[in-house]
Amino acid sequence: MSRREQGNGLLLTSLVMAIVLTIVPLPPMLAPLKPYWVALVMIYWHLEAGRLRHLGQAFVLGLVVDLLTGSLLGMHALSLIILSYLLGRFRARIRFFPPWQQAAAILALLVNDRIVQLWIVVLADRGLPEWSWWLSPLVGVAIWPWLFLGLDALRQRQRLSRSS
Numbered sequence: 001m002s003r004r005e006q007g008n009g010l011l012l013t014s015l016v017m018a019i020v021l022t023i024v025p026l027p028p029m030l031a032p033l034k035p036y037w038v039a040l041v042m043i044y045w046h047l048e049a050g051r052l053r054h055l056g057q058a059f060v061l062g063l064v065v066d067l068l069t070g071s072l073l074g075m076h077a078l079s080l081i082i083l084s085y086l087l088g089r090f091r092a093r094i095r096f097f098p099p100w101q102q103a104a105a106i107l108a109l110l111v112n113d114r115i116v117q118l119w120i121v122v123l124a125d126r127g128l129p130e131w132s133w134w135l136s137p138l139v140g141v142a143i144w145p146w147l148f149l150g151l152d153a154l155r156q157r158q159r160l161s162r163s164s
Helices: 003-023 037-049 057-070 075-095 101-121 131-163
Strands: none
Touching: 003 057, 003 131, 037 057, 037 075, 037 101, 037 131, 057 075, 057 101, 075 101, 101 131
8 A cells, every 4th residue: 555545544534533423413411512523633634734725625525514414505615615724824833833822723713613604504594503502612622632642643653654
């Protein structure tokens, strides 16, 4: 298996796991705490490996999330396109931030994503979500360091196994 195919395998596996974690139902009390797994994985791959940086990839990924979650078609697609654009614009800066600043940048990106989704929900006349809807970005930032370290360790192990 070539180096490129192994890298694609890890990328696809992490995306599939993020999508599975997104569609797994949680008890109603915990549902607002579910982080936006797909966005977090997309942020990782965009920042660290320069992958998933094209707007078309974000659009297709968002449509998949829309279809699997039964949400308004295009809502996640638009939010992930905007997220991908912002990541591309500020990638060089965010990559070299110290961990606490990087977490603050991730929080800003996730809150911006929620604002885009809120805008779409309001335009679709679906009413305002509850206050707990805003907890997801906070949980995402709390998970970010662990997700980052986990995916980084998997990439490192993959690089080591290729070189030996």
